[in-house]
Amino acid sequence: MKNCDVLIIGGGPAGSIAAANLAQKGFSVEVIEKVDFPRFVIGESLLPQCNEILAKNNLLEKVTQKGFILKAGAIFINEAKEVETYHFRENIGEPFNTSFQVKREEFDHTLLLGASEFGANVQHGVEVTAYNEVKNIVSTVDREGNKEEYQARFVLDASGYGRVLPRLLDLDIPSELKTRQAVFTRIENDIRPEGELAGYITIFIHGDNDAWIWVIPFADGITSVGIVSTEEYFEKMNMEEEAFWNHVIYSNVNTKERFKNATKVRPVGKIGGYASNVKTMHGKGFAMAGNATEFLDPVFSSGVTLALVSGDLAADLIAKELNGETVDWQTEYEEYMMLGIDVFRDFVNTWYDGRLQKVFFSPLKKEQYTRSISSILSGYVWNKKNVFVGDSEKKLDMLIKMIDASIK
Numbered sequence: 001m002k003n004c005d006v007l008i009i010g011g012g013p014a015g016s017i018a019a020a021n022l023a024q025k026g027f028s029v030e031v032i033e034k035v036d037f038p039r040f041v042i043g044e045s046l047l048p049q050c051n052e053i054l055a056k057n058n059l060l061e062k063v064t065q066k067g068f069i070l071k072a073g074a075i076f077i078n079e080a081k082e083v084e085t086y087h088f089r090e091n092i093g094e095p096f097n098t099s100f101q102v103k104r105e106e107f108d109h110t111l112l113l114g115a116s117e118f119g120a121n122v123q124h125g126v127e128v129t130a131y132n133e134v135k136n137i138v139s140t141v142d143r144e145g146n147k148e149e150y151q152a153r154f155v156l157d158a159s160g161y162g163r164v165l166p167r168l169l170d171l172d173i174p175s176e177l178k179t180r181q182a183v184f185t186r187i188e189n190d191i192r193p194e195g196e197l198a199g200y201i202t203i204f205i206h207g208d209n210d211a212w213i214w215v216i217p218f219a220d221g222i223t224s225v226g227i228v229s230t231e232e233y234f235e236k237m238n239m240e241e242e243a244f245w246n247h248v249i250y251s252n253v254n255t256k257e258r259f260k261n262a263t264k265v266r267p268v269g270k271i272g273g274y275a276s277n278v279k280t281m282h283g284k285g286f287a288m289a290g291n292a293t294e295f296l297d298p299v300f301s302s303g304v305t306l307a308l309v310s311g312d313l314a315a316d317l318i319a320k321e322l323n324g325e326t327v328d329w330q331t332e333y334e335e336y337m338m339l340g341i342d343v344f345r346d347f348v349n350t351w352y353d354g355r356l357q358k359v360f361f362s363p364l365k366k367e368q369y370t371r372s373i374s375s376i377l378s379g380y381v382w383n384k385k386n387v388f389v390g391d392s393e394k395k396l397d398m399l400i401k402m403i404d405a406s407i408k
């Protein structure tokens, strides 16, 4: 049996930011990561809120040194060729207004190496298999079949899609969001916009909101291109993944131009049923962060932001608790996280029912709401000065009604 202050399951963004935070505070941290890094994972577009958390944990410089392309906004284009561009600098006064487009294999590896340099002990090729929540003992097994047990003062589950504690403790609940899927690849030789817009993410709406396409440019000229649709839409097409990708990209009025010279540099992949939820984000001696809690949808690139914010906040609260202070995990952690998650959820819901696109492409451009939306798209979903933070469903509803009335 080994001992540590904090055992972290998973070395993705949630786990590595928590490890970096706690190691710098002087705690003994054990990170158990199932696979070797660098490893491929989808989710390549970051938001300015990420930079704030990276800076807080002394990791922003390391990430900047990697030379990732600067992302300073998001472009939305529909099949009528209407274009709406959000520049992150046009926000309501947030501290950061740029972020990066990253190959996650490089970004995640940089963060985990950073955590290790700060003193966290990182083990690759070791899997968490069991958890005794009464004694706070975690069981692991390595690739050779060697078993180990860890007595931790606190356990943080940052296992992402692995959802280790939700599964072991029966905390998983289905997401309320409709099941969607993504078909994606990486290509070279696309025709990018010029100047600073070259680093923006572009979201193309396909058909009558049947699907949408992400276009994420990387610094080395490679571009990530993925199509998100409902499972029914994919099945109705009755095609293999690659044929589906080709069909959508080359039938879309916008993407067929942008990718006319493109060649794939990676096989087309598919991921589905990724939306997930949990009964609770914490218990006595343990908490969950990042995708191991609730994952909504990729449309506003919120996943890594939520992973970094939750990993960092959980680490601050773990440190407080291990230092003998009382922590109210429900209000200080779960309710805080839910404030931001709920904002993204309302934006996701109005995106899929088509009403948010009405806002985006409305001729009625009000600087005041455009700045508020830009802050949300930058990942600043906890800033209560933003009209959309807290009761965002109602606020979006009011805005949409106002736009409807102006059109009549």
Ligand SMILES: Cc1cc2nc3c(=O)[nH]c(=O)nc-3n(C[C@H](O)[C@H](O)[C@H](O)COP(=O)(O)OP(=O)(O)OC[C@H]3O[C@@H](n4cnc5c(N)ncnc54)[C@H](O)[C@@H]3O)c2cc1C
Pocket: 009, 010, 011, 012, 013, 014, 015, 032, 033, 034, 035, 041, 042, 043, 044, 045, 046, 047, 126, 127, 128, 129, 158, 159, 160, 161, 162, 163, 164, 182, 271, 274, 289, 290, 291, 292, 295, 297, 298, 301, 302, 303, 304, 305, 307
């Ligand atoms: C189609 C799609 C597109 C997306 N696009 C974006 C985007 O553009 N921007 C964005 O911000 N987000 C995006 N996301 C979401 C984003 O990828 C995730 O939210 C993010 O990776 C979550 O980070 P994490 O640290 O919680 O988990 P992960 O990054 O999944 O890391 C978890 C780690 O835990 C390890 N692990 C799992 N089980 C075990 C175990 N039993 N023992 C030990 N280790 C274990 C895994 O090997 C993994 O390395 C997208 C998601 C999808 C599905």
